[in-house]
Amino acid sequence: MRVIQVGIGGMGNAWLSAVQRSPQVEFAGFVEIDADIARAQAQAYSLDKSRIFDSLPTALQQVRADAVINVTPPQFHREVTVMALEAGLPVLQEKPLAGTLDEARAIAAAADDTGVLCSVAQNYRYRPLTQTLKRVLESGELGAVGAVSAEFYKGPHFGGFREEMAHPLIVDMSIHHFDMMRFFLEADAQTIQARSWNPPWSWFAGDASASAQIGFANGVQAAYTGSWCSQALETSWNANWRFECERGVLLARDDRVTVQRLLRVGAEGRGLVNEHAEPKEIALIEMEREGQDYLLQEFYEAVTQGKETATSAQDNIHTMELVFGVVRACDSGRPVSLG
Numbered sequence: 463m464r465v466i467q468v469g470i471g472g473m474g475n476a477w478l479s480a481v482q483r484s485p486q487v488e489f490a491g492f493v494e495i496d497a498d499i500a501r502a503q504a505q506a507y508s509l510d511k512s513r514i515f516d517s518l519p520t521a522l523q524q525v526r527a528d529a530v531i532n533v534t535p536p537q538f539h540r541e542v543t544v545m546a547l548e549a550g551l552p553v554l555q556e557k558p559l560a561g562t563l564d565e566a567r568a569i570a571a572a573a574d575d576t577g578v579l580c581s582v583a584q585n586y587r588y589r590p591l592t593q594t595l596k597r598v599l600e601s602g603e604l605g606a607v608g609a610v611s612a613e614f615y616k617g618p619h620f621g622g623f624r625e626e627m628a629h630p631l632i633v634d635m636s637i638h639h640f641d642m643m644r645f646f647l648e649a650d651a652q653t654i655q656a657r658s659w660n661p662p663w664s665w666f667a668g669d670a671s672a673s674a675q676i677g678f679a680n681g682v683q684a685a686y687t688g689s690w691c692s693q694a695l696e697t698s699w700n701a702n703w704r705f706e707c708e709r710g711v712l713l714a715r716d717d718r719v720t721v722q723r724l725l726r727v728g729a730e731g732r733g734l735v736n737e738h739a740e741p742k743e744i745a746l747i748e749m750e751r752e753g754q755d756y757l758l759q760e761f762y763e764a765v766t767q768g769k770e771t772a773t774s775a776q777d778n779i780h781t782m783e784l785v786f787g788v789v790r791a792c793d794s795g796r797p798v799s800l801g
């Protein structure tokens with residue numbers, strides 16, 4: 463499969479490497495609007511400079527390709543992805559599906575209208591931690607999930623578009639954790655209450671901290687807190703998680719997974735001294751392919767063999783509705799209902 467990668471700086475590095483590692487996928491060409499980045503990346507990855515173009519229409523005229531990987535900043539997602547879909551080329555594109563919910567809906571509509579695949583890179587689903595938590599939940603050993611909480615604290619100084627966004631944490635980062643919630647719970651969000659704020663020392667123009675209470679359609683309640691301007695004791699990028707279940711608790715702290723099962727409710731059923739099994743650490747599962755490698759292989763099989771991808775634009779629109787529902791709840795100060 464021959465792909466055109468649009469955007470080869472920043473996160474483009476991860477995709478350049480993933481394609482170069484893949485035995486099935488090769489580059490037809492590249493699009494990059496920054497000539498310095500194009501030069502530097504051509505050198506770093508030994509790319510054929512004559513195949514680096516400054517616009518997608520030019521690339522589409524000059525090279526034959528089977529698909530497009532869109533790694534541009536969110537405000538360009540719609541333009542690039544819709545153009546590729548209308549040219550009949552399937553697209554694997556970075557999250558968020560688009561910079562706004564309307565633009566995301568336009569991409570999902572273009573995927574519907576053209577019947578061409580658009581798959582979104584929700585790579586956090588395809589990490590050993592996420593897959594391990596999912597496997598424990600699916601095993602049924604802890605019974606039904608009643609509530610889930612996730613905590614995320616990091617202090618990255620990215621520069622660039624994130625530091626200008628109105629809701630950098632929610633739209634660019636928490637989107638991964640909200641999408642993980644959908645993946646774990648196999649349900650979509652229905653109700654949202656949320657607040658966002660910007661701590662006094664924040665280097666972001668928009669709100670770098672947020673807290674949200676999300677009700678899912680299957681009755682599970684999720685509590686989320688996060689910050690992108692934490693100054694110490696950071697969590698993992700995957701966040702810390704706690705699942706309150708019918709027969710125990712599932713915990714992820716610093717990418718280590720622990721389960722504790724309830725054995726017996728205490729004397730006379732009053733549950734004052736419940737008996738528990740010893741907390742058990744669960745080894746993270748090993749994956750043949752993780753993150754971008756997993757997504758690229760899944761995309762390749764979808765394009766060449768007609769298989770489904772789990773994170774199509776049509777499915778991912780529900781992650782976008784959750785993300786922008788949280789934004790709406792923060793901006794309005796009022797509860798939001800979805801669907």
Ligand SMILES: NC(=O)c1ccc[n+]([C@@H]2O[C@H](COP(=O)([O-])OP(=O)(O)OC[C@H]3O[C@@H](n4cnc5c(N)ncnc54)[C@H](O)[C@@H]3O)[C@@H](O)[C@H]2O)c1
Nearest residue numbers: 469471472473474493494495496533534535536538556557
């Ligand atoms: N899934 C993840 O873990 C993850 C991590 C980081 C970034 N991302 C996503 O990747 C996307 C890109 O983010 P980034 O950090 O690489 O941004 P960036 O600004 O560092 O890099 C974007 C690159 O695209 C180029 N570009 C911009 N507009 C273009 C256009 N119209 N055509 C061609 N090239 C163009 C820029 O010159 C730059 O080289 C964003 O949607 C971001 O949310 C995802």
